[in-house]
Amino acid sequence: xxxxxxxxxxRDEMHRLLHGTCDPSFLSALHKALADDHGPHAAxxxxxxxxxxxxxxxxxxxxxxxxxxxxxxxxxxxVHAWAAVADPSLCLAALVHHLLCLGSVVQLADGRGEHLGxxxxxxxxxxxxxxxxxxxxxxxxxxxxTRTRADHDPATGEFVLxxxxxxxxxxxxxxxxxxxxxxxxxxxxxxxxxxxGVFAFxxxxxxxDGLLPGVEVSSPLGLGALPLDYVLVRFHRVRxxxxxxxxxxxxxxxxxxxxxPAGSGERRLQRxxxxxxxxxxxxxxxxAATTRQAAVQAVNYARQRRTQGRLAPGVxxxxxxxxxxxxxxxxxxxxxxxxxxxxxxTVWTESLSVPAAPAGGRAGEMGFTPWAAVSRPLxxxxxxxxxxxxxxxxxxxxxxGFSGYLDVxxxxxxxxxxxxxxxxxxxxxxxxxxxxxxLTEEGGPAPGDTPSPxxxxxxxxxxxxxxxxxxxxxxxxxxxxRATDPSAPFDAWNPLLEDVGLxxxxxxNALMADDVIRTLDGIRDHDLAQALRPLAAxxxxxAARRWSGSLLAHGxxxxxxxxxxxxxxxxxxxAVAPHLPLLVEAFAHPADIATAPLxxxxxxxxxxxxxxxxxxxxx
Numbered sequence: 001x002x003x004x005x006x007x008x009x010x011r012d013e014m015h016r017l018l019h020g021t022c023d024p025s026f027l028s029a030l031h032k033a034l035a036d037d038h039g040p041h042a043a044x045x046x047x048x049x050x051x052x053x054x055x056x057x058x059x060x061x062x063x064x065x066x067x068x069x070x071x072x073x074x075x076x077x078x079v080h081a082w083a084a085v086a087d088p089s090l091c092l093a094a095l096v097h098h099l100l101c102l103g104s105v106v107q108l109a110d111g112r113g114e115h116l117g118x119x120x121x122x123x124x125x126x127x128x129x130x131x132x133x134x135x136x137x138x139x140x141x142x143x144x145x146t147r148t149r150a151d152h153d154p155a156t157g158e159f160v161l162x163x164x165x166x167x168x169x170x171x172x173x174x175x176x177x178x179x180x181x182x183x184x185x186x187x188x189x190x191x192x193x194x195x196x197g198v199f200a201f202x203x204x205x206x207x208x209d210g211l212l213p214g215v216e217v218s219s220p221l222g223l224g225a226l227p228l229d230y231v232l233v234r235f236h237r238v239r240x241x242x243x244x245x246x247x248x249x250x251x252x253x254x255x256x257x258x259x260x261p262a263g264s265g266e267r268r269l270q271r272x273x274x275x276x277x278x279x280x281x282x283x284x285x286x287x288a289a290t291t292r293q294a295a296v297q298a299v300n301y302a303r304q305r306r307t308q309g310r311l312a313p314g315v316x317x318x319x320x321x322x323x324x325x326x327x328x329x330x331x332x333x334x335x336x337x338x339x340x341x342x343x344x345x346t347v348w349t350e351s352l353s354v355p356a357a358p359a360g361g362r363a364g365e366m367g368f369t370p371w372a373a374v375s376r377p378l379x380x381x382x383x384x385x386x387x388x389x390x391x392x393x394x395x396x397x398x399x400x401g402f403s404g405y406l407d408v409x410x411x412x413x414x415x416x417x418x419x420x421x422x423x424x425x426x427x428x429x430x431x432x433x434x435x436x437x438x439l440t441e442e443g444g445p446a447p448g449d450t451p452s453p454x455x456x457x458x459x460x461x462x463x464x465x466x467x468x469x470x471x472x473x474x475x476x477x478x479x480x481x482r483a484t485d486p487s488a489p490f491d492a493w494n495p496l497l498e499d500v501g502l503x504x505x506x507x508x509n510a511l512m513a514d515d516v517i518r519t520l521d522g523i524r525d526h527d528l529a530q531a532l533r534p535l536a537a538x539x540x541x542x543a544a545r546r547w548s549g550s551l552l553a554h555g556x557x558x559x560x561x562x563x564x565x566x567x568x569x570x571x572x573x574x575a576v577a578p579h580l581p582l583l584v585e586a587f588a589h590p591a592d593i594a595t596a597p598l599x600x601x602x603x604x605x606x607x608x609x610x611x612x613x614x615x616x617x618x619x
Contacts, residue, residue, distance in 0.1 A: 007525075007527070013525045014586045017339075017342075018586070018587075019074065020074035020077070020342060022078050026062065029061075030078060030082055033059060034058070034082055049129060049178050049179030049229075053126045054126060055126075059079055060126055063075065063076070063079060063124065065124070066117075066123065067117075069103065070278065073281065074345060076098070076282060077281075080094055080098075080099075081282075081286050081290075086594070088416070089226065089227055092228060095279060095282065097130035099275070099282060100278075102123045104275045105184070107275055108275065109246055110248050110250075127180065129179055131182070133171075133172045133174065133185045133186065135170065136148065137232055138166065138169065141369065141430075144269075146198045147165070147168040148164070148170065150187040150199065152191045152252060157241075158241055158242060159242070159244070160238070160240075161214075161235045161238040162235055163234040170232065170233045170234075171233075173229050173230055173231075174217060174231055177210050177217070180206055180208065183203050183205050184200050186198055186199070191256065196265075199246060199268070201245055203215075203240055205217075214235060214236045215238060216234045218232040226424070249261040249262075250268075273371075277348055277374065277378050278348065279382070280344070280378040281344045281345055281378055281381070282344075283344075283421065284337060284340045284343075284382070287386055288338040288389075290389060290414040290417070292587040292588075293410075293414070293588065293594050294330065294392065295392070296588045298327040298399050299580065300598060300600075301317070301403065302316065302317040302324075302327050303318050304604070305317045325569050325570070328538060328576050330392050332538035332539035336515075336516050336536070336543075339515040339516045340384070340385055340512040341385075343511060343515035343518070344377075344385075368433050369427070371431050371434060372438060376438070380431065380504070381511060381512075382426060382431070384509060384511070384512060387418075387422055387428055387505075389418040390419040393414040394415045397411035397412060404598075406607075408596060408607070411596075411598075432501040435503070436500035436507070439503055440478050441478075441481070442474075444470075450468055456537075456540075456541060456544075456565065457537055457568050457572060459536035460517065462540025462541070462544060463540070465544060470503065470506045470507060472554045472555065473506060473550075513540070516536045516540075534575035535583070538569065538576060541565055541569045544557070545562075
């Protein structure tokens with residue numbers, strides 16, 4: 001990871017590619033924090049919260065002060081990406097803790113930070129665990145119809161937090177009852193019986209002696225893919241001080257008059273949920289880091305493992321074209337995710353410098369979900385990144401035989417993390433539906449002469465193809481929509497949803513394709529550019545093979561084009577092969593962070609070193 005063997009110019013550019021603006025001294029501190037105390041079982045449900053708080057404290061010490069948490073998106077991305085490689089469960093706990101819980105306070109406190117300062121520092125320093133309670137388990141799309149209530153009491157100025165019925169119970173990782181937990185809870189505010197929209201509240205769930213009065217939690221809910229302390233949470237008229245209301249510009253005057261700059265309930269929800277942008281912006285970096293590590297381990301296995309097949313006994317797995325396409329293709333997809341991580345950070349950084357949209361401002365119209373209206377590109381980045389990472393890590397696991405399924409090699413944990421995040425953090429499929437719906441309503445450009453794309457072995461081929469496919473699919477859906485009855489929206493959209501979701505996914509893949517080209521254009525070191533160009537082109541070919549059905553159905557590619565893709569993939573694998581030492585060294589995390597035997601120079605010996613042996617018949 002330190003890339004000490006590389007020339008300085010190559011090393012510096014690779015550092016920027018992988019870590020953005022992070023200072024090397026910060027990465028050294030992060031490395032030490034994770035290496036000092038990490039393990040694949042340390043933060044699992046049932047282990048108690050003390051160890052988890054200790055690990056959150058170590059991570060928090062590498063971050064800025066609580067009120068400046070969001071000042072350095074590259075640092076936030078690196079902390080959570082490295083945590084995911086070390087232990088996906090720790091990463092999930094940290095994402096909720098830092099970005100959703102503490103991030104809500106930072107962005108929505110509205111000048112009340114001095115009242116919440118002690119809580120913020122307790123979270124940052126690992127004296128309390130942060131929780132985010134938004135989903136209500138009893139109904140679909142609960143984000144659009146939050147039923148947990150926060151009734152304002154004019155006599156005291158407090159809010160009374162209450163779960164009105166069992167279906168409104170919140171789902172979240174709040175079962176660590178042996179340590180202090182502070183939650184950000186989304187609830188619908190009522191003043192004088194009038195619904196004022198959904199806001200966030202800071203609520204202590206537990207203290208040193210367990211659950212606080214009025215807070216009720218269920219028995220644990222097992223979730224093997226993301227093993228944390230999941231429970232359902234209900235509130236029974238819990239009193240929350242006025243300062244615990246993350247009002248985000250809203251307020252209640254002394255005479256009870258309510259005012260909110262959002263101007264409507266829909267825009268209020270968008271403003272409250274904008275804290276999700278941080279999670280969406282960081283997820284591509286997490287996906288890139290775990291996918292890079294998975295790909296390195298798969299390449300390592302394929303280089304070392306010798307087959308006894310009749311075709312060529314004794315040759316390494318990597319000699320087979322099928323294995324080359326899979327594991328070198330995984331490296332290529334990991335590179336594309338790394339480029340997308342930079343693109344997502346840029347979008348988020350720009351959004352942080354722009355005030356939240358006021359009434360009548362630039363907030364998007366809400367459709368099937370709130371996510372695309374909060375930020376179309378960041379929601380798309382999240383959805384595309386976790387879906388691709390789940391596919392690639394699953395394939396890497398499969399290509400490593402039984403070793404790929406061993407817990408100690410973490411490929412199952414990486415896959416489970418991203419597979420579960422397809423629904424968590426904003427359901428990816430709903431995000432794609434919503435983006436596709438918006439694009440369909442906006443309509444595509446008028447058909448015209450389309451220039452011929454470059455050869456398929458060029459890094460520029462896939463961006464041109466995916467852009468053309470997006471335009472064709474948009475026009476096709478827009479024409480179908482115009483032929484329906486606008487007075488019956490469900491009947492109009494229902495038969496289109498499958499292709500609408502595909503359009504949303506194509507939009508997200510186009511973002512990633514453009515990020516790859518921008519990254520390549522920014523590389524100045526000749527040797528690094530020589531290594532990355534065929535890798536970028538190979539990602540495009542792998543993506544086209546995944547999308548071949550849709551590409552053929554809409555005439556974006558012809559059968560002859562698709563038939564030739566395996567041949568092009570083989571040419572690109574040959575071009576990538578001479579650069580494997582550089583790529584593997586650059587993409588691998590340090591051995592004391594990624595402790596998997598599959599990452600070792602001799603993975604078979606490394607696996608045996610983790611075992612103890614028992615021999616029968618000895619005294």
